[in-house]
Amino acid sequence: MRSSLLIFALAASAIAQTPGRKLDFPVDSPVLAVSSDWSETKATPRGGAYVLDVHAVLSLRNASQKRIRGVTLAVLAQEVAPGGKGSVSVPSLDVGPREAFPLRIDLPLLCPLGAGGPMVEVKLDGVLFDDLTFYGSDKLHSRRTMTVWELEARRDRKYFKTLLETAGTEGLQKEILIGLDRQRDRPSAGVQMVRGRSTNTDPEREVQFAFLHVPDSPVDPTAGSARIAGNEARAPHINVQNRSDRAVRHLELGWIVKDQQGREFLAASIPSDVSLAPGKSGAVTQDTALRFSERTQIDGMTGFVASAEYADGSYWIPTRAELNDPKLRAVVAPSPEEQRLLQIYRKKGLNGLIEELKKF
Amino acid sequence: MTRHVNETGLALYASGDMSLWQRASVGLHVRRCERCRERVNQFRSDAEALRAASAETPEGLDWARLSAEMTANIRVGLEAGECVAPRTQRKSWSIPPIWRPAAMAAGVMAMLTLLAGAWWLNFPAQDTQSLNRAMQELVHGRKTTLDDRGPVIEASPDGIELRKDGGALGVSQDSAQLLTVSVSTQGSASAHYADQDTGQITITSVYAQ
Numbered sequence: 001m002r003s004s005l006l007i008f009a010l011a012a013s014a015i016a017q018t019p020g021r022k023l024d025f026p027v028d029s030p031v032l033a034v035s036s037d038w039s040e041t042k043a044t045p046r047g048g049a050y051v052l053d054v055h056a057v058l059s060l061r062n063a064s065q066k067r068i069r070g071v072t073l074a075v076l077a078q079e080v081a082p083g084g085k086g087s088v089s090v091p092s093l094d095v096g097p098r099e100a101f102p103l104r105i106d107l108p109l110l111c112p113l114g115a116g117g118p119m120v121e122v123k124l125d126g127v128l129f130d131d132l133t134f135y136g137s138d139k140l141h142s143r144r145t146m147t148v149w150e151l152e153a154r155r156d157r158k159y160f161k162t163l164l165e166t167a168g169t170e171g172l173q174k175e176i177l178i179g180l181d182r183q184r185d186r187p188s189a190g191v192q193m194v195r196g197r198s199t200n201t202d203p204e205r206e207v208q209f210a211f212l213h214v215p216d217s218p219v220d221p222t223a224g225s226a227r228i229a230g231n232e233a234r235a236p237h238i239n240v241q242n243r244s245d246r247a248v249r250h251l252e253l254g255w256i257v258k259d260q261q262g263r264e265f266l267a268a269s270i271p272s273d274v275s276l277a278p279g280k281s282g283a284v285t286q287d288t289a290l291r292f293s294e295r296t297q298i299d300g301m302t303g304f305v306a307s308a309e310y311a312d313g314s315y316w317i318p319t320r321a322e323l324n325d326p327k328l329r330a331v332v333a334p335s336p337e338e339q340r341l342l343q344i345y346r347k348k349g350l351n352g353l354i355e356e357l358k359k360f
Numbered sequence: 361m362t363r364h365v366n367e368t369g370l371a372l373y374a375s376g377d378m379s380l381w382q383r384a385s386v387g388l389h390v391r392r393c394e395r396c397r398e399r400v401n402q403f404r405s406d407a408e409a410l411r412a413a414s415a416e417t418p419e420g421l422d423w424a425r426l427s428a429e430m431t432a433n434i435r436v437g438l439e440a441g442e443c444v445a446p447r448t449q450r451k452s453w454s455i456p457p458i459w460r461p462a463a464m465a466a467g468v469m470a471m472l473t474l475l476a477g478a479w480w481l482n483f484p485a486q487d488t489q490s491l492n493r494a495m496q497e498l499v500h501g502r503k504t505t506l507d508d509r510g511p512v513i514e515a516s517p518d519g520i521e522l523r524k525d526g527g528a529l530g531v532s533q534d535s536a537q538l539l540t541v542s543v544s545t546q547g548s549a550s551a552h553y554a555d556q557d558t559g560q561i562t563i564t565s566v567y568a569q
Contacts, residue, residue: 081569082511082524082568082569083524083529085566085567086531086564087564087565087567088565089562089563089564090560090561090562090563091561091563092560104535104555104562106532106533106564107531107564107566108529108530108531183540188516188517188540188541190514190515190517191514191515191516191543192512192523193512193545193568194511194513195547195568236545266542267543268542268545269542269543269544269545270544271544271546288545290545333540333552336552336561336563337561339540339552339554339561340554340560340561341559342559343555346559347557
């Protein structure tokens with residue numbers, strides 16, 4: 001009898017329930033929620049917390065007078081604890097005034113067992129318009145991220161349009177097929193990221209970074225190293241110099257790792273706020289550890305500048321020609337816009353892609 | 361002179377069972393009316409006599425006989441109950457000796473399953489992870505991580521995941537195609553998904569904190 005009661009109690013504790021939800025958009029928000037479907041969202045108690053499986057489809061409408069290029073929503077169950085925060089971004093949009101567009105949220109979140117019950121809150125973090133102006137709280141730094149995506153989108157659309165004009169449909173198709181191969185063959189390895197401490201008992205060694213110098217980059221990495229222990233690399237430290245005539249306030253570096261078989265892959269990006277006056281030097285450091293699969297032995301590392309933000313709010317991104325460096329082509333993923341164009345080609349063929357390129 | 365109080369009212373007044381207001385009203389009348397006052401006194405003396413009589417034990421009462429009669433009556437009642445509704449006889453149930461080891465093993469397995477379920481639901485995940493790590497060290501004979509207490513963000517060709525205290529939160533979109541994953545050393549991982557029909561890209565990110 002007691003056993004039955006215990007089993008019943010254990011089973012009852014694992015029953016899923018529907019969490020509360022809240023769409024929190026400011027009163028002057030340029031996007032409005034027209035409808036939302038949360039029917040697949042559920043919360044399941046696990047230990048001392050709820051695991052929230054958030055599956056929602058929102059229909060949003062552009063309530064502004066500008067065309068929208070990107071939207072980022074923060075999805076919160078608890079703002080400060082691990083597992084309580086996520087985000088969903090939709091780049092490469094082209095939504096005119098009063099037009100509606102769908103946004104799908106698929107995220108797992110954690111929130112503590114509390115008196116109020118499980119609750120999901122969706123907040124507008126930012127909206128990017130076609131004139132590169134921005135609206136939003138920007139707590140997740142979505143302004144910078146979406147602006148870089150939009151600049152990459154313009155670069156890639158222009159590249160494909162020019163290719164269509166100069167090399168015709170055959171030239172465009174050839175480049176698209178190369179892009180599809182590149183996307184398929186891009187090496188990727190499982191990587192775990194831990195912030196703040198050593199997690200390995202193997203002996204450490206200091207390994208120097210090699211650098212890919214992107215010709216037009218306003219910032220040049222000059223020297224750098226990280227501590228390597230077995231399959232783990234931690235505490236990257238990279239010296240950089242501003243070689244432009246404008247102050248730089250933010251950098252994003254790419255971190256490429258080579259294993260003992262000579263295989264290279266993009267391990268992580270290293271974003272960092274800096275204050276680099278023209279001609280001045282500084283350092284980018286992160287108290288972070290990257291851990292790869294147990295079979296991976298780190299044999300070398302390469303760094304490169306992926307993007308930079310000037311103090312005046314404008315940005316630098318590499319050109320298509322600079323991305324044609326064989327090493328970069330092999331490891332850097334296509335931009336979100338190029339990924340979208342490749343998907344359109346796969347679904348609708350060359351004519352569908354050409355129609356899409358003519359839109360804007 | 362007001363009307364006389366009826367018998368019931370006088371009885372209640374004599375026994376002190378009236379409400380405060382009625383008692384004051386009847387008391388006013390009784391003080392002025394000799395006939396009613398005599399009736400009240402009569403009720404009070406009767407009540408006193410009754411209390412005195414009930415306190416006395418009847419003469420010649422044999423307690424031993426009375427007790428035996430009561431016990432006999434109870435037995436008769438029980439036997440009569442047996443005749444009206446015959447009791448179902450409980451069968452003695454025993455496991456044949458040949459099956460006893462199997463039954464014991466099944467009982468132990470059931471108990472272990474119950475304990476494992478209780479552990480899974482209630483044991484602190486961090487302790488579970490530490491135990492798991494220690495078991496791995498014993499089995500594989502190799503050093504593993506020293507400290508996995510903080511959140512770990514993982515990106516793999518299968519998607520992105522946030523791990524904390526032995527639990528894992530993985531992002532998945534059944535209706536979309538996973539294209540790329542990336543990790544930022546500032547504490548987040550992102551996955552790019554493409555809608556199968558429109559090609560629209562959705563970028564989902566999880567944060568260490």
